[in-house]
Amino acid sequence: MTDEPNVPDTPEAAEDAKKKKDKKNRKGAPTAIAVILAILLVIIAVVGLVGFNIWRVLFNPTLVKDTLTDEVLSTELVPSTLEVFSEWRADQRVKNNEALSGVNEPDIVLLMSFLKAQDWKGIRNLLVTDDFVVHLISTSVDGLYLWIDSDDLWPHIIWEMDALKSRATGQEGEDAIMIAYEALPEATEEQIADFEHRLSQVPEGVEVLYNLCQFPDPWHEDQVNDYIDALKDTSDNIPSRFNFSEEFGGDTSDPATAPVQLKAQLRLVRTLALVSWIVALVLLALLLALKVRSKKSLGKYIGIPLLIIGVIGVIIALVVKPIIINMVTTSLLSTTSDFARVEIIGSLNRLTAIFFQPLLIQAAVIGGIGVILIIVMFIKRKKQEEAKVDADASEAVGADTGE
Numbered sequence: 001m002t003d004e005p006n007v008p009d010t011p012e013a014a015e016d017a018k019k020k021k022d023k024k025n026r027k028g029a030p031t032a033i034a035v036i037l038a039i040l041l042v043i044i045a046v047v048g049l050v051g052f053n054i055w056r057v058l059f060n061p062t063l064v065k066d067t068l069t070d071e072v073l074s075t076e077l078v079p080s081t082l083e084v085f086s087e088w089r090a091d092q093r094v095k096n097n098e099a100l101s102g103v104n105e106p107d108i109v110l111l112m113s114f115l116k117a118q119d120w121k122g123i124r125n126l127l128v129t130d131d132f133v134v135h136l137i138s139t140s141v142d143g144l145y146l147w148i149d150s151d152d153l154w155p156h157i158i159w160e161m162d163a164l165k166s167r168a169t170g171q172e173g174e175d176a177i178m179i180a181y182e183a184l185p186e187a188t189e190e191q192i193a194d195f196e197h198r199l200s201q202v203p204e205g206v207e208v209l210y211n212l213c214q215f216p217d218p219w220h221e222d223q224v225n226d227y228i229d230a231l232k233d234t235s236d237n238i239p240s241r242f243n244f245s246e247e248f249g250g251d252t253s254d255p256a257t258a259p260v261q262l263k264a265q266l267r268l269v270r271t272l273a274l275v276s277w278i279v280a281l282v283l284l285a286l287l288l289a290l291k292v293r294s295k296k297s298l299g300k301y302i303g304i305p306l307l308i309i310g311v312i313g314v315i316i317a318l319v320v321k322p323i324i325i326n327m328v329t330t331s332l333l334s335t336t337s338d339f340a341r342v343e344i345i346g347s348l349n350r351l352t353a354i355f356f357q358p359l360l361i362q363a364a365v366i367g368g369i370g371v372i373l374i375i376v377m378f379i380k381r382k383k384q385e386e387a388k389v390d391a392d393a394s395e396a397v398g399a400d401t402g403e
Helices: 011-058 061-074 077-095 109-112 119-127 130-148 162-168 171-181 189-200 219-236 260-288 295-331 340-401
Strands: 158-160 239-242
Touching: 011 061, 011 260, 011 295, 011 340, 061 077, 061 340, 077 109, 077 119, 077 340, 109 158, 109 171, 109 219, 119 162, 119 260, 119 340, 130 158, 130 295, 130 340, 162 171, 162 219, 171 219, 260 295, 295 340
Parallel strands: none
Antiparallel strands: 158 239
């Protein structure tokens, strides 16, 4: 009959086996908890890393104002973006057959559909001063961030429009109209014939609208004046003080409206961005208290999670930015001119770098700390192994000497 292995043959041996098992279980429970805490630390710290940078960029009014102002004033972002609008409007014009007749002329928005980025640049320089741009951005950003922490339904934003109105109705406005007018194609014989036919169908003195093209003399001056008058009418319809809240229906009290939902989401994002880091620090402290007793355990339970956090952060910083730019390029800029595409992508690169560049550095630093702790762990382990080998060798020598 074969004896069963590991079966205690005395009560004392059984008691010792039970104590060893209990000790192993007591040691295993904290290890399992530590592993769970480490996994949670990685997840929450990655969320916190991204959230911190969202908070750092999105909820920093000074940074937002300075960045937007610099981007608008020192780059071609605005003209390039307006070219995208012009191309969209041109596509709508063709789909609605507005290109075939002059029934909607003079129409300033329709005229804009022919403008390219360089045309928009010239118009912007004529009508919009740098001071007006600073005013628009500063007022809008300040009003938006005050609104987030207020009970108001809409942001309290008031734009002083007199500077724009004055230039639109002055010589600058006429020069701007000429830039836009010269972007029109020259009239064809068919278009002139269509205009003359419509003119012959109405009594003398009744205005007939021109086709969407440049008419030669004797109609040229009258057509240009029509556009100048249309711009003045547009300017007259712009209030001297544009109240954002009133213009966009700020008198409604429905709590389910989009502004209320947006405000709640912004508050939630801001809270999560800050709280996630606090939770991550608490998890880190629990790990330190629960398992870290040596350099070896420091590298195992802190170094490895930090390395993983850093690697994930670096991947996000390097991968997400190109994805965003590629989505914009393929969806919004697929049909734009090369000039507009280059300028808008350049602005996107600069704007997204404000978020992703610090994220990349922070993630690299965290991962680097993790690597250092892991290296220290391996050095400590190697020294312990060498010390054990030396101790075993000494015992072997001692035993040989005793013999």
